[in-house]
Amino acid sequence: MDELIREFLIESHAGLDQMEKCLTELEESPGDVELLANIFRSVHTIKGTTGFLGYARLESLSHAGENLLGLLRDGKLVVNAEIISALLDLLDSLRAVLRSIETAGDEGRGSDEVIVARLLALASAIGSVGEESRADAKDRSVLRLEPAQTSSASDAQNAAQSWNAADSTLRVDIGLLNRMMNLVGELVLTRNQILQANSTDTEFTPLARRLDMVTADLREAVMKARMQPVSHVFSKFPRLVRDLAQQLDKRVRLRMEGQETELDKSLLEAIKDPLTHSVRNAIDHGIEAAEVRAACGKDREGLLVLSARQQGSHVIVEVTDDGGGIRVERIRDKAIERRLITAQKAAQLSERELLQLIFLPGFSTAEKVTNVSGRGVGMDVVRTNVERIGGKVELDSKPGRGTTLRLSIPLTLAIIPALIVRSRSQDFALPQTALVELVYLTVEESALQIELLEGAPLYRLRGKLLPLVFLNRLLEQSSGDEALAGCYIAVLNADGRRYGLIVDGLADPEEIVVKPLSAALKRIGLFSGATVMGNGELALILDPGAIAGRAGISLSVDEGEEPSPGDTVAMTESEFLLVETGATQAALPLNSVLRIERIPRSRIEWLGGLPLLRFGSVLLPLEDRSHLLHHSGQVGPGQFDPSQVDNEITVIVCRDGERHVGITASHVVDVASGAPLLEAGTQSIAPEVTLLKERVTGVVNLSRIPALPEPVEVSA
């Protein structure tokens, strides 16, 4: 395509995006002169350039729009909903023509007479209808004067800022960025190999450290270049919300928070559809009609909040409405009606688990199918899309108060934490997002505890049957008739499918750089990519979802073992890991325990008076409950109380929300279920304490463990 036309298309699209944003804002503050001027400028620019390039359709469209906008700008006409709708339609027509130029190379054959006539009619209404509506609109603009002025002031500021930004920015082809990311990944691998290499040269070590630092900084810079603020996706929602609300005859106010939060471009693209879906759902099913809201004593106007924030290595995007919420009984009844679950099974599920049924394929509670949503494809698609990029979806709902859908998205796709597993002497990478826990079986245990049901291997995990998949048999590395050796079961949860993957061995977890596979190998279907490990060897990345599919593992409903922060102090009986910390015992919520490690004391490091453990480049804050580490201000790393004979301690690694923390203990006693205790007088559940094996035991509150002092990551 002609460079000139390409430039024109990019600029026009940007101008129209800006116009769309301004139009929806204009509806909020109809008197805002600055906004009108902005819109006028966008249309005027398009008109000017199209005349020059010879696009007749675009010219006639933008001309009609410019006429109307001119009258609005000069105050001869006052903005009303009708005008905004017409201008939004004009916007759509302009976009359609631009798209046609982009794909077909010409303006296409459509007719613009209707929209042009409509714009002209609105412009000519200046004398007759305009008079009275202007009178009452004037009142409105006076009333709105204050907020409008402040917003126009800040807009002017924004305009100045964006001008500066445009001056110092550069458009870069995404392909080039991807290539840079690849090369940086390559550099990281080379660096890893250099760091592992031994050299007697005294110069070598400082040089290697320097290379290490520069590589880490470079990687961060390139990743940053791929980041875009979520406002790129959020900006289309004001229009969507406005259109939907009109269509459904509801009143909805949209509030957006954290628009400056940044996310990798490819991930931003990937969450666009799930977010749109969730917003549609919130307006269609969540927010009630104005009369219903008034009857409930709520504001007639519903509130929809879109928010984004960074939390550790994830970005949390939330869609919150203050609508009717989800009634759990209705979900249960629908699920039973649609035969997604048996009535028997439903009776055993907790409220939280019932709520998760909404993510099953083919689920919809809408009383009637509207053309906005309710066709039964919805939440499962949201979940699949988000999990495909390594994210998570959670749903919270309070009947009568509203619903929150929380998407947790990793900051970047290109580098993921993975566990390296071994199958017949070949290493494979298993993404940790799907990993729930690991179970080790000795030779005797694997012979006894892996049970067969009509040939299907099963394992009893805490009393529940877990279907098993032998990795080496699945990959046809083994026929399966040889004797079982000691093995690990990686308990996985892939898109709601829960199973155990049996592997021959484990190696250290690694942060891996994901590389695509050629089309010829993608066809195998079990691998999502390949990676080069720290030792320079190649490893294929396993796709837990595809393995489940290949092995015929179906969706299980009762996967809900994911702990939410509020679960740590449980209302009902729950399982705890009982550990001995010095003279006392303490309980850890079992569902937050990730793994238990024996660590030599010399591995403990100190930062700002707080104990830390370092795994490669990842830091783990430690809670030293019983002062097992005997830290006094003067004792540096590596120097320890010589009277301590036992030089290893136990560290229990737990999950606290998104972050991981470690708790030191002398040893692990048992797993037991604890009952809640009530406080005398108040009869409320006593926090941080439970009845465990007939003894009152303190529960470790993981969220109290202090965060790491900055910086969190030592190096990449």
Added chain:
Amino acid sequence: MSRSAAEDGIEMCSVCVGDTLFGVPITGILEILDKPAPRSVPLAPAHIGGLVHYRGEILTAVSLRSLLGLPPHSEPPDMLVFEGRDGYFGLLVDTVGEVLTVSPQEFEPNPSILDDRKRALFAGTYKLSNSLLVMLEPDRFDPVLLAQ
């Protein structure tokens, strides 16, 4: 090989697989890797020799030996790197020899005695003074095409 000879001849990189001498026009070769130790891929078609790490990418290597239906070789293979439709790909051969210059007059199309499979792989034959050189066209070994 002198440059003057190249003007009226085609420069071929000679490679050996089994007892046959093959030639690949050097213009299409990006790089020759000496025993890159490909990582095998479970469940992959037999002609896929494995994965090789090459300049930040992971490329798929095709084994000429398996394509010809020969048993695995005792020595680790060498690899030629080409650019295909779907990025780089590799061709694994037993050994890479010297560059030979052949002239178009020595060319003959595939003899009819070859089976269809081999006829599809080979581009023709150059008659050298003391042996035959089977010409290979890199495009025919693109894993994307072989998969079809």
